[in-house]
Amino acid sequence: MSVQAGADRASNLVRRSGPSMLIGGGLVLALAFFGLVSVIWTPYPSDAMDVLAKLKPPSSAHWFGTDHFGRDLLSLVMGGAWTSFSVGAAAVAVGLVGGVPLGLIAAWRRGGLLSAAIERSSDLIFAFPAILTAVLVTAVYGPGAGNVIAAVGLFNIAVFARVTRGAAISVAARPFVMAAIAIGRTQTAILLRHILPNIAGALIVQGTVQFAIAVLAEAGLSYLGLGIQPPTPSWGRMLADAQTFMFVSSWQPVFPGLAIMLAVLGLNLLGDGLRDLLDPRGRDRRAGR
Numbered sequence: 001m002s003v004q005a006g007a008d009r010a011s012n013l014v015r016r017s018g019p020s021m022l023i024g025g026g027l028v029l030a031l032a033f034f035g036l037v038s039v040i041w042t043p044y045p046s047d048a049m050d051v052l053a054k055l056k057p058p059s060s061a062h063w064f065g066t067d068h069f070g071r072d073l074l075s076l077v078m079g080g081a082w083t084s085f086s087v088g089a090a091a092v093a094v095g096l097v098g099g100v101p102l103g104l105i106a107a108w109r110r111g112g113l114l115s116a117a118i119e120r121s122s123d124l125i126f127a128f129p130a131i132l133t134a135v136l137v138t139a140v141y142g143p144g145a146g147n148v149i150a151a152v153g154l155f156n157i158a159v160f161a162r163v164t165r166g167a168a169i170s171v172a173a174r175p176f177v178m179a180a181i182a183i184g185r186t187q188t189a190i191l192l193r194h195i196l197p198n199i200a201g202a203l204i205v206q207g208t209v210q211f212a213i214a215v216l217a218e219a220g221l222s223y224l225g226l227g228i229q230p231p232t233p234s235w236g237r238m239l240a241d242a243q244t245f246m247f248v249s250s251w252q253p254v255f256p257g258l259a260i261m262l263a264v265l266g267l268n269l270l271g272d273g274l275r276d277l278l279d280p281r282g283r284d285r286r287a288g289r
Contacts, residue, residue: 021273027266031259035081038233042075047231055249064255067238068245077255079233083145084263087228088214090149092207095156100203102157103164104191107172110165118161125158131217138226148227152214163206167199174198201278208271212264219260235260 038046043063050070058065064073106118128136134151141147171177172195180190221227222236230237235256242253 019273020269021277024266024269024271024273027262028270031081031263031266032085034078035083035085038075038078038082042072042078044072044075046071046075046079046233048072055245055252057249057251065249065251067241067249067252073238073252073255076233076238077235077259080235080238080256080259081263083228083232083234084215084218084260087145087148087152087218088211091152091156091214091217092211094149094153095160095210096203096207098153098157099160099162100164100196103161104168104195106161106165107168107195108187108191110169119165122158122161125155126162128155130155130213131220134217134221135224135226138221143221143226143229145228145232148218148221152217156210156214159210160203160206163202164199167202168195171195171198201274205271205275205278208267208274212267212271215260215263215267 048071050066052070053062053066054068054070056062056066056070062072062074064077066072067076102118106115109115125133130152133155134148137151137154138144138147168191177190177194180194185193218227218234219236219239222234223240225237225240227236228234238256239253239260242249242256245252
């Protein structure tokens, strides 16, 4: 009976979220799995060079072929998945830790000087796109994973602060929050026990969007030579290396480019599915019902 109930719940979940979450979640999980596996195993060491096997096309020995140093492209793509997902997760975590408290404060103190300062600071950060902010930070402080995370995380703080503020203001007007205020609950208790749990869905959905942006930013910076540095694998740097040899080994840019596309596509589809799951009314409006 419990198995049937579990199957019914799973079926209901699929029906509410639509195919977007299944497809997106499948793509994200597959790439994350390859990234985790690369930590302990890859077909070849990602930094192992074999000049006698350079620019080899895909074969049984090297499924994705080799680059101009003779490195196995499949191993590099797997390692790049770990790099992209770890940088993306860290950048989103920075945004959540820094932006959510600021957004809650701005919502609770709206109309005050502190709220206005938070809003204007967010507007200032929004004046610079995430990739431009990352370029500026890495140009000043040098390339590296830490600076990429800091730059993208700074932009994410402004994003999550604004999303949190808007969602919290909406929830704060609901009767159960008014009741909590009337019985004398502290501001901290109201924010943490009543408002934050009710805006978690919006934050999760926004997190998937910012994760995709972070993956693109890391790839773009690495492509420009301002991101992850050798010997750490990176999809963006693989594309930069491949462009010189595109007419000699046309397969070389295909696999890192495809990995970036699938990661961003998967994260965006996952976000759409979560939005439909967590906000059925929004799904019905988009469907015209």
